[in-house]
Amino acid sequence: MHESGRARRRGGPRGETAAPAIVVHDLQVKRARVPVLRGLSLAVPSGMIVGLLGPSGSGKTSLMRSIVGVQIVQSGTIEVLGLPAGSGALRHRVAYVTQEASVYDDLTVRQNLSYFRRVLGVPASDIDRVIERTDLASVADRLAGSLSGGQRGRVSLAAALLGSPEVLVLDEPTVGLDPVLRVELWQLFHELAAEGATLLVSSHVMDEAKRCDRLLLMRDGELLADDTVPGVLAFTGTDDIEEAFLRLIDRGEPDLQPHDASARPADAGGSEGRR
Numbered sequence: 001m002h003e004s005g006r007a008r009r010r011g012g013p014r015g016e017t018a019a020p021a022i023v024v025h026d027l028q029v030k031r032a033r034v035p036v037l038r039g040l041s042l043a044v045p046s047g048m049i050v051g052l053l054g055p056s057g058s059g060k061t062s063l064m065r066s067i068v069g070v071q072i073v074q075s076g077t078i079e080v081l082g083l084p085a086g087s088g089a090l091r092h093r094v095a096y097v098t099q100e101a102s103v104y105d106d107l108t109v110r111q112n113l114s115y116f117r118r119v120l121g122v123p124a125s126d127i128d129r130v131i132e133r134t135d136l137a138s139v140a141d142r143l144a145g146s147l148s149g150g151q152r153g154r155v156s157l158a159a160a161l162l163g164s165p166e167v168l169v170l171d172e173p174t175v176g177l178d179p180v181l182r183v184e185l186w187q188l189f190h191e192l193a194a195e196g197a198t199l200l201v202s203s204h205v206m207d208e209a210k211r212c213d214r215l216l217l218m219r220d221g222e223l224l225a226d227d228t229v230p231g232v233l234a235f236t237g238t239d240d241i242e243e244a245f246l247r248l249i250d251r252g253e254p255d256l257q258p259h260d261a262s263a264r265p266a267d268a269g270g271s272e273g274r275r
Contacts, residue, residue: 018046019082021167021198022067027076029062029221036062038221039076044200044214049193051212052202053245059221060202061099064169067200068096080167092120094167095160099175101152102159105145109136109155112144113162122163130158133188150177157185161192168192170201174208186211206242217245224248 022044029037037059044050052060065071066078069086078085081093103112113127131140134154139147144155153173160168170189174182186208189199193213201212209215209229217225217232225232225248229241236244248254 020044021046021081022200023077023079024063024067025077027063027066027078028074029059029066029071030074031062036221037066037073040221040223042216042223042226044198044216046198047193047196048213049189049199049201049211050214050216051209052200052216052218053206053209054204054218054224056204057220058218060204060218061171062221063218064096064171064200064202068094068169070096092122092163093165094169095165096169097153097156097160097171097173099171101144101149101156103144103152103155106143108141108143109147109158110140112155113159116159117162120163126162130161133161134158135184150181153177154185164197166197168197168199170199172202172204174203174205182208206245209241217248219249222254224254 020043022042024040024042027037027040028035040059040063052063054060062071066073067080067085069090080087080090083089104115107115109131110127113130114124117124117126131137134157136151136154136158139151144152147155157170157173160170174185177185189201189211193199201208203209209232212229214228215225215232216223224245225235227235232244232248233239233241236247238244238247
């Protein structure tokens with residue numbers, strides 16, 4: 001990772017005043033001429049876990065692919081760390097973990113990571129760091145194809161952590177995992193955010209919203225809410241995030257005004273810090 005990134009991550013407390021890590025403006029994406037994202041605009045604050053939640057088919061994956069620069073877009077702009085999405089300069093600063101594990105089944109865990117670290121040009125010593133970070137030491141010398149789905153997902157995550165990227169885009173990383181593994185993975189996400197990384201984590205499981213610093217609630221390619229969990233619950237008058245989502249649908253209009261001022265992004269006119 002570039003030295004400027006390291007300096008940023010050694011900076012002040014999580015949630016301090018900083019430019020948003022991701023800014024999307026009027027994004028439109030179509031597939032087979034069918035609108036998937038309909039003029040989406042949003043900002044992802046730096047150093048936080050932002051949950052991207054919504055039912056299957058709501059456009060979450062298309063948005064994430066657009067952010068990492070692998071999706072054809074019809075119009076709109078996306079900036080990541082101040083640069084156009086997909087820029088070569090972001091190669092070592094942004095990591096993307098797809099829904100399906102991106103590993104070579106005929107290579108061991110360590111061999112997979114050795115390959116990816118060569119592609120990225122990071123030191124060999126980083127392999128042991130990410131293996132320990134993702135709790136893969138006990139299976140490091142096993143073929144990836146022999147691992148469980150959850151373990152293969154961890155290998156993909158370990159590969160994404162090589163080089164300590166500043167932004168992690170994670171597409172439904174906990175799908176299919178047992179409750180224990182889900183808790184462990186979320187603990188790791190919070191550790192990474194506490195160190196200064198920005199995480200955009202998609203899920204269709206509404207109870208995972210409570211583990212996020214902020215929420216982006218989507219449906220049918222549009223944004224229903226951009227707020228904290230307490231803000232969404234307060235606005236909809238319920239203590240259940242799934243019920244809150246349903247009430248937002250019933251309203252027929254999006255709620256894009258944060259209601260928890262202490263956790264607004266710095267450019268939204270709120271407080272300068274969460275803590």
